[in-house]
Amino acid sequence: MSTTSLERPAVEAATAAARALVELVPTAAPLTPVLGGDAVSPALAAQAVLAAHVGATSADLALVLLDRASLAGAAESGPVDVTDVLRPALEAAGATTGVGVLGEVTLGDATDLVQDAASVVLALTDADGSTAGWFVLRTRRPLRTPADETVTDSRLARISNVEMRLSVIVGHTRMAVRDVLNLEPGAVVELDRSAGAPADVQLNGRTIAKGEVVVVDGGDYGVRVTKILDADD
Known part of the structure; x- marks a missing residue:
């Protein structure tokens, strides 16, 4: 080409x-x-x-x-x-x-x-x-300028039915691959936030909200959204 x-x-x-x-x-x-x-x-x-x-x-x-x-x-x-x-x-x-x-x-x-x-x-x-x-x-579509142009409601409507992975993250850490491979039952991995700190609600890896982890009916875990993040957060 x-x-x-x-x-x-x-x-x-x-x-x-x-x-x-x-x-x-x-x-x-x-x-x-x-x-x-x-x-x-x-x-x-x-x-x-x-x-x-x-x-x-x-x-x-x-x-x-x-x-x-x-x-x-x-x-x-x-x-x-x-x-x-x-x-x-x-x-x-x-x-x-x-x-x-x-x-x-x-x-x-x-x-x-x-x-x-x-x-x-x-x-x-x-x-x-x-x-x-x-x-x-x-x-998949013509590029618009400026590059940081805000996504309008009509644009979001085009992808509103696309299914995305929603995850709740209670913390992160970085480990060398060798340390990951050496993990055994009982090992404790320290995360980057304290107990009781809000969890991140992520949409396909992008944090969109903060929330509290709760137990819902039936014993399953859930998340209570406490804050919706702006695009600049």
């Missing part, structure tokens, strides 16, 4: 997304996005990490890495899945296109996405200029 046939806003959006992505991809050496680099072979495209960003500007994303095993020590064989490792990077990439949420991150075939004339493909090169992978972005 010739890069000259791509619209400038699409190229700029893909470049910004790729730059945000490489900041969070945990490779041994930093990666640099390059437009018009080596092409993606069908065999490699069939082993991509895929995600979709739904929002003001919906987009399909794909990441192909030549050395996926380098992301985390035992990500392929242990409890840490490569999709979990790459989700923060893909969320950062999707967020550059505007307000929205990232759907499920999966492993799959990105051949159709790579070959689509509307897709922008950027090679990801390492320190010596060798290709280490590719990032693909295809926006």
